[in-house]
Amino acid sequence: MSYLKLHFTHELVEQLYADIGIGEAELMLTQYVYVWQVDYAMSYIRNLTQDPEVAAKAASIYKVNDLEPLLPYLAQFTTLGECLQFAISHPELVGSFSDTLLRNHGGSLHVRWLNTNRVDTERYSCQFQHSVCSLLAFAKELTGEAISVSHIALAEPYRAANFLTLQSGAELVFDAEFFEWSIEHRYLALPVTFQFDDEQGERCIENSRSYIAEVLVILRQQAPELPSMEEMAELQNISGRTLRRKLAAANTSYQKLVDQVRCQMAIDLILTSDYSIDEISYLMGFGDVSHFRQSFKHWIGHPPGHFHRLNRPLTN
Known part of the structure; x- marks a missing residue:
C-alpha cells in the first residue's frame, strides 16, 4: 500500500481498498491480512503499470518494523540464517505464496519455488520477485550490510530486468525450468544487528x-x-x-x-x-x-x- 500511495492517485488507492474489502483505518489496526489480499494488490499494481518489475520495486521499500507481529520472534535470533529459516518454516506467519524446495550446494543455499497451484507465469513471477526483494530489504536492515543473492532463475522469456538485477546483485537466467534464488552461506552467517526496542525484544511470544x-x-x-x-x-x-x-x-x-x-x-x-x-x-x-x-x-x-x-x- 505504501508504494501505491506514493505513486498513484487517491482514487486508485481507494478502489484497491474496496476491491480487497478492507479500509485504510482497518489495515493500520490489523496485524495480519489474507495472502489473497496481498496477491491481489500486487496484481492490481502490475495491471496499472504494465511493469513486470513493479512487485520488486514495491517490496524494496519495506522496513523491519512493518513486520510488527513477527518482531518478538526475530528478536530471538542472532544470525540472518536463523531469521530466514524461521520465515521458510512458518509460511502461515509470513504469508508465503509458494511451496519451496531447499538445497545446499557449492557454498550457497538454493531456494526453489514449486508452482503447485499452477498459477500463470506472469503472476507467479510477480509473487517471486516480491518475495526475493522483500527478503533482501529486511536482511539489509537486520544486518546493517548490503546483501546480494548470487543467482536468480526465472521460468519466463527474456525481458528487461534492470531493477531486479540492481536490487539483488544477482546473475539472472531466463527461460529456466523453475523459479529459484540462491544466497551464499557467508551472508546467512551475518549477525543480526538491528536494534529492537525493549518492548519488542522482551515481549514473550504467547x-x-x-x-x-x-x-x-x-x-x-x-x-x-x-x-x-x-x-x-x-x-x-x-x-x-x-x-x-x-x-x-x-x-x-x-x-x-x-x-x-x-x-x-x-x-x-x-x-x-x-x-x-x-x-x-x-x-x-x-x-x-x-x-x-x-x-x-x-x-x-x-x-x-x-x-x-x-x-x-x-x-x-
Whole structure:
C-alpha cells in the first residue's frame, strides 16, 4: 500500500481498498491480512503499470518494523540464517505464496519455488520477485550490510530486468525450468544487528498463538465437515468451557476460527478451480447456496460471485 500511495492517485488507492474489502483505518489496526489480499494488490499494481518489475520495486521499500507481529520472534535470533529459516518454516506467519524446495550446494543455499497451484507465469513471477526483494530489504536492515543473492532463475522469456538485477546483485537466467534464488552461506552467517526496542525484544511470544495454530490445524484436517465447539473440545480432551476460555485469552473465538478456515477454503476453490459458486457451496458443506453467499460476504465484504469475477481473470 505504501508504494501505491506514493505513486498513484487517491482514487486508485481507494478502489484497491474496496476491491480487497478492507479500509485504510482497518489495515493500520490489523496485524495480519489474507495472502489473497496481498496477491491481489500486487496484481492490481502490475495491471496499472504494465511493469513486470513493479512487485520488486514495491517490496524494496519495506522496513523491519512493518513486520510488527513477527518482531518478538526475530528478536530471538542472532544470525540472518536463523531469521530466514524461521520465515521458510512458518509460511502461515509470513504469508508465503509458494511451496519451496531447499538445497545446499557449492557454498550457497538454493531456494526453489514449486508452482503447485499452477498459477500463470506472469503472476507467479510477480509473487517471486516480491518475495526475493522483500527478503533482501529486511536482511539489509537486520544486518546493517548490503546483501546480494548470487543467482536468480526465472521460468519466463527474456525481458528487461534492470531493477531486479540492481536490487539483488544477482546473475539472472531466463527461460529456466523453475523459479529459484540462491544466497551464499557467508551472508546467512551475518549477525543480526538491528536494534529492537525493549518492548519488542522482551515481549514473550504467547502460548495462545501456538494454541490457535493447533486448533486451526485440526479444523483444516476436518474440513469441510467442521466439528462443533463441543466436538473440538472432545478431540482435545478438555471441556467446552476450557476451550472457550483458552480462545478468549487469545482474543479470539471458536466461531472466528471456523470462519477463517471456511473463508480460506472458499477463496482457494474460487482461485484455483473451475467449480461454480453453487458447486463450491456444496463442497463447503453448505446446504443452501444463499447461506454460503451471505457467509462469504460477511467474511470479506464481497459476495462470492463478485469476488470470482474480480479475481479469476488474474489467473488466466
